[in-house]
Amino acid sequence: MSVQTYTPQAFHRQAHDALGNPQIRANFRQAMDGLMTKRRDSFGDWDVEALRDLGASIRLRALAKLPDLLEQLEANCQANGIQVHWAQDGDEACRLIRELCEARDAKRVIKGKSMVSEEMHLNAHLEEAGIEALESDLGEYLVQLNEQTPSHIIMPAIHLNTDEISDLMHAKTGTDKTRDVDYLTAAARQQLRERFMNADVGVSGVNFAVAETGTLCLVENEGNGRMTTTVPPVHIAVTGIEKVVEHLHDVPPLYALLTRSATGQHVTTYFNMISGPRKPEEHDGPREVHLVLVDNGRSSIYQDDELLDTLRCIRCGACMNHCPVYTRVGGHTYGTTYPGPIGSILMPHLQGLEATQDLPSASSLCGACGEVCPVRIPIPDLLVRLRKEAVGEGRGNVEGAGVKRNRKEVLAWKGWQWLATHPGAWRASTSVAGKFRALTPSKLGPWTQYRTAPKPASTPLHVLVKRHRQVNRQEGES
Amino acid sequence: MSARDSILKRLRERTDGPLTAPESDYSVMGGRGWTPEQRLAHFEEKITSVHGEVIHADRSNWADALTQVLTDKGVKRLGVGREHPVAREAREALAGGAVELIDVERDIETWQREQFETLEAGLTSTRGGIAETGSLWLWPTPDEPRRLSLVPPLHIAVLDADVIEDTLFDVIASHDWANNMPTNALLISGPSKTADIEQTLAYGVHGPRELVILVRH
DSSP states (O other), X not given: OOOOOOOGGGHHHHHHHHHTXXXXXXXXXXXXXXHXXXXXXXXXXXXXXXXXXXXXXXXXXXXXXXXXXXXXXXXXXXXXXXXXXXXXXXXXXXXXXXXXXXXXXXXXXXXOOOHHHHHTTHHHHHHHTTOEEEEOSHHHHHHHHTTOOOSXXXXXXXTOOHHHHHHHHHHHHOOOOOOOHHHHHHHXXXXXXXXXXXXXXXXXXXSEEETTTTEEEEEESSSXXXXXXXXXXXXXXXXXXXXXXXXXXXXXXXXXXXXXXXXXXXXXXXEEEEOSSOOTTOSSSXXXXXXXXXXXXXXXXXXXXXXXXXXXXXXXXXXXXXXXXXHHHOSGGGOSSSOHHHHHHHHHXXXXXXXXXXXXXXXXXXXXHXXXXXXXXXXXXXXXXXXXHHTTOXXXXXXXXXXXOOHHHHXXXXXXXXXXXXXXXXXXXXXXXXXXXXXXXSOOGGGGTSSOOOOXXXXXXXXXXXXXXXXXXXXXXX | OOHHHHHHHHHHTOTTOOOOOOOOOOGGGSOOOOXXXXXHHHHHHHHXXXXXXXXXXXXXXXXXXXXXHHHHHTOOEEEEOSSSHHHHXXXXXXXXXSSEEEEOOSOGGGTHHHHHHHOOEEEEEOSEEETTTTEEEEOOOSSSOGGGGTSSSEEEEEEEGGGEESOHHXXXXXXXXXXXXXXXXXXXXXXXXXXXXXXXXXXXXSSOSEEEEEEEO
16 A cells, blocks of 8 residues: 555545545445444433533633643652653653653554544654554554554554455554454464564553542543553553543542443443552552653643633544544545544644635534534634634734635725625716626636525615615505 | 743733632432432442443352353453452352463563453452443452453443442442542443444444343342
8 A cells, every 4th residue: 555645734535536546435434334323222211411511520620720730740640759850842752752762762552542642753862763653553554564654543544444454454463364354353363463562661641640549540442542551660650631530539530431322332341540559569560651641732721711612622532533524535634633523623733724714614514513613612612713813813922823814805805895794886887787697707716616606686786775675565556 | 930930920810809709508419318229229220221230149149140241241351360258259259260360460561462362351349330321330359350340242241239329429428438548439330332324223232242241139
């Protein structure tokens, strides 16, 4: 399979290519339809709206107290023996992790799934320093074998079907070509066990970091997360600063929302709560546990009352599963670490609007993402806000604000506004437009690609209404 | 200024001013009000739905059920603790039998490969069960280390029917987890699984392929 690089700048071309690829469309359609049904069924017995209210309040409370909770988390982690590091951006976080590896002469890193590590391109950074970084989540492992990036934040290899995966594993690892998923899974298990045994460092993400206890919570089904955090002598957890929650009892509601929203499961196989390295009397577990807290643009989002809601996200992926655009174009089309609606409201802050200006517009504003969001992020409102920022009509506090501002468009709207508020001029112009209607262009750029160009009416509506009233009046008099 | 201080400073000196924390209403999390029978039925339904295998046994002769499971699954090498009553009773019952009992209270560095390659099953106690999600909760100890429930292809967990509670929310409160967190607390709900290959469910991708829960009454 050829290696293709995707960028947010090429969104339109990538969307065009994806729409013309029946394999991609079929893979996503089938998967997303299944996930939507499973999500709906999994909330069966619950008062889902009350649970969403609770989830939203927990996340908002955590954000309201964010600096205090981060300090509390740090103090409690340290008291538990977890070493805490802070990084202002992805590069600093990569450097921190590389230095931790180098100081321990670590050459082999095994990874559990972590979107933050994808966001900061940790694997590439480590490889450059001669440190092998191997993904152990099956989907991530396949995507890495295929020299790709994840196309979905929960199901990284959702764009590949069984035949493609069979061919990939055959080419890269020498397994038999087969559609037997049990065989392929068992083969990956065997390949990865050896790597777990030989790994010097395990790197994982964090789903919830609990401030009051200094606990790192990891949600997973495969057991690779437990392996990554238990087998190597050193565990480095990396997370965005927004993942903190205040209390341990804040975790069950968020966990209940996360698994159901993500995959329609009532629970995952493992919920792994780590509150420290191996104690002297214990016989397994890592000797060292490190927590790397990464800002990477989050504290900028935090400044603005409306944009703040972006940081509530618990990374379930329900917004992409329900997005009619994502379902049709797939995850790679967005060209960003986080695709779909959440990516479209998050990536402009991480990469600036210049690079990501097309993403907030990659939505029909149908509202499905906002309706399913387990923590009630008003995603459609945030998409609109970023569209405004892109054309310079917002607060101007997003990097690259105004990049899409088009002087001709601004003038055209200003002119229209003036005409529409001056009746005499309006009547004159519609009358002129009607007379010269044969001269209006039939091609108006992308607008007329799938539509007929509008033509001014030969007689304006105002005139028609006036005549109609006159006729009525005359009939009434006679 | 350190990264830590600049991040905290930026968060504290927020452009739009300080934020007010909303109230949280947790009532949706509790008050299931199930009887012990309902609790057990919920637990069994949920954990069976994710491929867990439930076997009921009497507390007096549960070790017979264990022996039967080991025979049925063809287990020859079983990892088991020494101190927990579950481990002690299991060791007594299996002593001198066909199943080799493997000591697990050894530093893992001394038997890493042995554990990965030759251990066929791990037996652990559990601290309790959660009815709503069909989950076991474990706090691994030096006697029953974390990897005993993770590395072998079969995990046999012993659960007493009377320690099943309604929800995780209840368990965290009633056992005061917030003041007692161990280095590793685990919820286990079924065997290891993945759906990463075209949404097709497959078991035992990294952890155990099978989870047997011996429920003692």
